[in-house]
Amino acid sequence: MMTAEPPAVAIEGVSHCYGRRQALDDVTFSITPSTFAVLLGLNGAGKSTLFSLITRLYAIQRGRIRIFGRDVGHASSEALRMVGVVFQPRTLDLDLSVLQNLSYHAALHGISKHDGRARAEEALARIVLADRANDKVRNLSGGQMRRVEIARALLHRPRLLVLDEPTVGLDIKSRADILAYVRRLVVKDGVSVLWATHLIDEVADDDGVIVLHQGRVLTHGSVPRVLDAAGAEDIRAAFTRLTQATDAAIEGS
Amino acid sequence: MTVELVTLPRVTGFAPVQYAICLKGIVWREGLRFLHQRERFVAALVRPLVWLFIFAAGFRQVLGVSIIPPYDTYVLYEVYITPGLMLLIQLFNGMQSSLSMVYDREMGNMRTLLVSPMPRGFLLSSKLVAGMAVSLPQVYTFLAIAWFWEIEPPPLGYIAVLPALVLSGLMLGALGMLMSSVSKQLENFAGAMNFVIFPMFFASSALYPLWRVREGSLFLYYVCQLNPFTHAVELARFALYCQINWISLAVVSGCTALFMIGAILAYDPSRGFLARRGEPGGGA
Numbered sequence A: 001m002m003t004a005e006p007p008a009v010a011i012e013g014v015s016h017c018y019g020r021r022q023a024l025d026d027v028t029f030s031i032t033p034s035t036f037a038v039l040l041g042l043n044g045a046g047k048s049t050l051f052s053l054i055t056r057l058y059a060i061q062r063g064r065i066r067i068f069g070r071d072v073g074h075a076s077s078e079a080l081r082m083v084g085v086v087f088q089p090r091t092l093d094l095d096l097s098v099l100q101n102l103s104y105h106a107a108l109h110g111i112s113k114h115d116g117r118a119r120a121e122e123a124l125a126r127i128v129l130a131d132r133a134n135d136k137v138r139n140l141s142g143g144q145m146r147r148v149e150i151a152r153a154l155l156h157r158p159r160l161l162v163l164d165e166p167t168v169g170l171d172i173k174s175r176a177d178i179l180a181y182v183r184r185l186v187v188k189d190g191v192s193v194l195w196a197t198h199l200i201d202e203v204a205d206d207d208g209v210i211v212l213h214q215g216r217v218l219t220h221g222s223v224p225r226v227l228d229a230a231g232a233e234d235i236r237a238a239f240t241r242l243t244q245a246t247d248a249a250i251e252g253s
Numbered sequence B: 001m002t003v004e005l006v007t008l009p010r011v012t013g014f015a016p017v018q019y020a021i022c023l024k025g026i027v028w029r030e031g032l033r034f035l036h037q038r039e040r041f042v043a044a045l046v047r048p049l050v051w052l053f054i055f056a057a058g059f060r061q062v063l064g065v066s067i068i069p070p071y072d073t074y075v076l077y078e079v080y081i082t083p084g085l086m087l088l089i090q091l092f093n094g095m096q097s098s099l100s101m102v103y104d105r106e107m108g109n110m111r112t113l114l115v116s117p118m119p120r121g122f123l124l125s126s127k128l129v130a131g132m133a134v135s136l137p138q139v140y141t142f143l144a145i146a147w148f149w150e151i152e153p154p155p156l157g158y159i160a161v162l163p164a165l166v167l168s169g170l171m172l173g174a175l176g177m178l179m180s181s182v183s184k185q186l187e188n189f190a191g192a193m194n195f196v197i198f199p200m201f202f203a204s205s206a207l208y209p210l211w212r213v214r215e216g217s218l219f220l221y222y223v224c225q226l227n228p229f230t231h232a233v234e235l236a237r238f239a240l241y242c243q244i245n246w247i248s249l250a251v252v253s254g255c256t257a258l259f260m261i262g263a264i265l266a267y268d269p270s271r272g273f274l275a276r277r278g279e280p281g282g283g284a
Helices: A047-054 A076-081 A098-108 A113-126 A142-154 A172-189 A223-230 A235-252 B016-036 B038-059 B077-107 B109-114 B120-148 B155-182 B189-202 B210-216 B218-226 B228-240 B246-266 B273-277
Strands: A002-004 A009-018 A021-031 A036-040 A062-067 A083-086 A160-164 A192-197 A208-213 A216-222 B003-005
Touching (some): A009 A047, A021 A062, A021 A208, A036 A172, A047 A160, A047 A192, A076 A083, A083 A142, A098 A113, A098 B016, A113 A142, A142 A172, A160 A172, A216 A223, A216 A235, A223 A235, B016 B038, B016 B120, B038 B077, B038 B120, B077 B120, B077 B155, B077 B228, B109 B120, B120 B155, B155 B228, B155 B246, B210 B218
Parallel strands (some): A036 A192, A036 A208, A083 A160
Antiparallel strands (some): A009 A021, A009 A062, A208 A216
C-alpha cells in the first residue's frame, strides 16, 4: 500500500459566470504538493477569477475546490489557513509601515502581537528588507513591495502559496529575483506554489503547467507532456499552437 | 495498488483570544489610518463647528426653541443643535469608512481582510466596530470645543452619551457598509453627500424640533419620524442629559441589527453582491 498526500490544490469541474459571460468552463486540474505550478494564460483567460474562487472571495457556482483535502466551500476556514495569497493589484497599506502591514496580517490570522512581530522580523530578514521595517510602504520600490507581499502571505506559514501575476510591472531584475525567491521556497521549505502569469519565459523545465485559455484548461501536466500534447518544440510554441487552435475552432463554430 | 491519502491534522475553529487579537488588529489599523489622514480629522471638526459658530448664531433669534424634553428650561439654539452635530460627525465618519471600503476593495485591502480564515461575519463586524471607535474621539473633541461655547451638559451626561454614540456609530457604519456593497453611484463622495448625508441630516430633528416641522408640513414630519437618523439624534440628546428615549433606543437598536445583517449578507460570497458587482479587482 502506498500513502500519498492529498493534492495541494484539487480543482474539479469548476465553472463560473459573471451574468451571462462565462469566465471559467469546467476547469479541472490538481497540483502535487511541494511543486511549482504555472497557470499560463493571457489576460482575460480567467486566472483572476480562479484565484478569487480558491480564496473564497467568490462562492463556487459549480464544481469543487479542495486545498490539501479541505473543501473551500464547506471548510473554508480550514482551507484558508493553508493558503497564502498574493493578489495582482497591490494590497499593502501605503501609509502604514512595512512592519505595521505585516502585524495587521498576523492579527487577521489571530497571531499574537509578540509572535506576529517575531515572525514579521524573521520574514523581513529573509527578503533582505529588515532595515526597511519602519519605512512607509509608499517609499518602497515595486519589487520591494512585491517581496513584502510575499513575506506577508507566508506569515501564517501556509503550505500553499498562490500568486496572481506577481511580476507584472516589475523590471527584469526584480522579476528574476522574485521568481528565484519563490522557487527557493518550494525547494527549501516544501511550499506548494501556484503561479499565474502570461509571461511564458517564467516557465522552467521541471514545472507543472496549466494552460488556461478563454476559461478552459487546454492542457495540464509536466512541461514534456504539454509539449507532447501540442506537438511543439518549446513551451512558447506549444502555447501559441494550443491557443490558436482553440480560437480557430471557436471562430469556425 | 491502493493509495491511501494522508490526513492532515485538523485545525478547526479559533480560540476566543484569537478573535480578540483579530478585532484589536482591525481597530488598530483603522486608528492608524485615521491618524495618517489629518485633513480628515480637521474636516470632521470644522464641519460641525461651522454650523455651531455661524449657523446657530445666525438663527438663534429666528428659531426659538420652547421647553421640550429632555430640556427642563429654555435652551439656546446652539444647545439644541449640538446632539445633531455630534451625529453629523458620525454620519460623515460612517460614510467615509464605507467609501474607504469601496476604495479598499479597489486597492485590494478589502481582499486582505476577506481572505482571513476568520468567519466573514466576524471580520465585517470588527470593521464596523473599528469605524465606530474612530468616530468617538472626533465627537468628544467636538464636545470639548463646544463646552467653551457654553454648551455645558451635566458632567455625567458625557459618560451617559457614550453607549448611545456606540450604537449610533455602528448603525451609521453598517448603513454605509450596506450601501457600499449595493450601489455603484455612491463611489464618489458627492453622490453620498447628495443622496444620503444631506437628506438624512435635513429631514431629521437635528436642526429643528419635530413639532416645528409638523407646523410646516405634516408629510415632512412623518418622513422625519421614519428617518433613523432622527432617532439616533434623539437618543444622543436624551442621553446627554442622562435620560433614555426608549422609542429612539428601540429604533436605533433595530436599525443597527438590520443594517448589520444586511451588510454581512451583502458581503457573503454565496449571496454576494460582491460577485455580482463584477470581476476581480472591483471591476478592474
